[in-house]
Amino acid sequence: MKQERKRSNAPIFWALFGAGGMLSALFGPMLVFITGLAVPLGLLLPADTMSYPHMLAFARNWLGKGFIFAIIALFLWHAAHRIFHSLHDIGIHAGTGAKLICYGLAMLGTVLAAYALLAIGF
Template sequence: MNTHSLNDDDPLARQKPPRRTNEPVVWSLFGAGGVLSAMAGPMLILITCVLVPLGILLPTETLGYERVLGFVRWWPGALAILAVVSLFMFHAMHRLCHSLHDFGFHTGRGAQLVCYGFAALITIICALVLRSLQ
């Protein structure tokens, strides 16, 4: 015989089932973009914008048009570029969305849709451009 009855005094009876959310996906993209931008971003900028163009690290021909185009046309290279652009964008848009809230703009789902939608749009555009160069 079941002696346990559901009534208002039972805290388990008052609990609502957990609500489904997209937070794990958003936070994983934010975290991956943050790690990538913190670890690889400064290195990529230093190498591609300073050290190679000045001939300090490698010859200046290393970043010539034909070599860079060859890297973009190589599928692992295109995938790396897509990952960097996509993760940087999702990280930046997540920060922007939460910064709006911190500055007092409580826009709710609207800001999330705009920010994450923009990051997704840039990712799609990047993928299409990379695909057109194949």
């Protein structure tokens, strides 16, 4: 009798973790500096860098949309995977429930980001 071999879903989560880790390693520090420090404190960049018209135009451009979606979704999947696997290290025996919470929150964030980007329009 031929038995269907059950394939692991781990490579999917690992790929998302890796993609998010790479993206945050490449752009993370500068993104935090721009959105969290330079713009709020008025350093270096023009005062209207993140003004409503600028950001709306950016989020309506397909390239900008893709960038925003990739940053938010992949950062969340990267963090969810890393936090899930660290639970064991801090003495929490993580099971299906913890997996559902970690990856579920990343999924929720991904859906919300997609919804907002679609609501903003093209």
